[in-house]
Amino acid sequence: MTERLYYEDARLLSFDAVVTKAVPSSEKTQIWLDRTAFYPTSGGQPYDTGTINGRKVIDVDSVDGDVVHTIEGELEAGEKVHCEIDPVRRRDHMQQHCADHMLAHLLYVHYGAFTHGLHISGDISTIDVTFPDGRTHLSEDEIIALEEEVNDWITQDEPIKCWFPSPEELETLPMRKAPTVDEHIRVVWIAPDEYCACGGTHPLRTGEVGCMRIIDTKPARGKMRVSFLAGMRAVRDNRSKTDAALKAANTLSSSWSDLPAAVSRLREKCAELSSDIRDLRRKLILLELEKCTPSVSADGRSIYTCIFNGEDVEALRDAAGAFAADHDAYVLCASETDSSSLLVFVRGGNCTQNVGSLLSSAAKANGGKGGGRPEFAQGSAANAEGALRQAEESLRS
Ligand SMILES: [Zn+2]
Structure with missing residues (x-):
């Protein structure tokens, strides 16, 4: 069984050991050591990286109680090796991990919530938590209160201790949750009153x-997922968000604190302008239709045929519909875009021919598709002019 040095000293980042077993496989080798300070992936905390005799460590796993290190290159059983652990990655994991204990403790104390597990392998650290009242998110005020309490605890610089208590001593400890293993239970105590079984590395x-x-709280399979960041991750996250907010504020000539209100005002302005543009487009379409010289359909109604350039479907539908109703006529229009053309056919109240089937066959014969009701139809065609001509002829005959 590998002696796990990180149990005793999480600050040990440089150590010597002996290779007890080596299993090479292509460009890599799995290494067993008599002793190791490399943390293997477990309990939601990812493995440590670093080097063993200068060979890069690319994975560390716990297998049948042993720690198995995967390195690039080769080493042989019996070799004495010097090992170095990446201090930045280890420190980051310790910070996320310890913040997890503190957060879980306060969620338990304030809400009676049960924390299931920790995930710190991605950019964001998360814990999944079950609340007695089944809630799946915290309010903004609750989040602020919790965050400030954890940070106050950090500022108090309270001691943290890890040890393997006897079964008798363990029974006397006010554990936050029951240990998941029966023996060799390691307790992590964070002063003043957080006790939890854990095999991880802690400051x-x-x-x-x-x-x-x-960062936030949201539902996750019936539980609440609390996303958080500790240490340098929190600093970087805060910096990137502050930078983005400041750049946006500068662009809007607003102050940082007024940014949400400035964005709201901008959205309102955009909505107003969009509405104005829609009105203007509709009026332009109506003017163009008025300029058309209509032909006459077999049922004695006027046929207005017009091709527009790049009109959006909403404006076209709206204006063509109003024009057809006003003039009690057929309106056959198209709007050409870069790829294909949009077709909109509408008829007035006393028109009797079915524009749905008319559009369907005209579109199909001109490289497109579409259809609709007897009164209104919409589609597309590769050859808009051909489709309109065919439809107009059909209405006239
Ligand atoms: Zn822990």
Whole structure:
């Protein structure tokens, strides 16, 4: 069984060991050591990286109680090796991990919530939590209160201790949740009153966590997923969000604090302008239709045929519909775009021919498709002019 040095000293990042077993496979080798400070992926905390005799460590796993290191290149059983652990990655994992304990503790104390597991392998650290009242999110005020309490705890720089208590001692400890293993239970205590079984790496004091931000809370398969960041991850996240907000504020000639209101005003202005543009487009379409010289259909109604350039479907539908109703006529129009053309056929109240079937056959014969009701139809055609001509002839005959 590999002696796990990180149990005793999570700050040990450089150590010597002996290779007890080596299994090469293509360009890699799996290495067993008599002792290791490399943390293997477990409990939601990813493995440590670093080097073993200068060979890059690319994975560390826990297998049947042993720690198996996967390295690039080769090493042989019996070799004495010097190992170095990547300090930045380890520190980051310790910060996320410790913040998880603190957050889980406060959720338990304030809400009686049960934290299931930790995930810190992605950019965002998360815990999944079950609340007695089944809630799946926290309010903004609750998040702020929780975040400030964790950060206050960090600032207090409370001591953290990890040890393997005897079964008798374990019974006396106010554990936050029951251990998931029966023996060799390792307890992590964060002063003053957080006790939890855990095999991970932790700092010596809460101050090493640096800071913690709760990103959000949302439902996740019936539980609440709390996303958070600790240490440098929180600093970087805060910086990138602040930078984005400041750039947006500068673009809008607004102050940082007025940004949400400035964005709201901009959205309102955009909605007003969009509405004005829609009205203007509709009026332009009506003017164009008025300029058309109509032909006469077999049922004695006028046929207005017109091709527009790049009109949007909503404006075309709206204006053509109003024009057909006003003039009690057939309106056959198209709008040409880069790829294909849009077709809209509408008829007035006393028109009797079915524009749905008319559009369907005209579109089909001119490289397109579409259809609709007897009174209104919509579609597309590769050859808009051909489709309109065919439809007009059909209405006239
Ligand atoms: Zn832990």
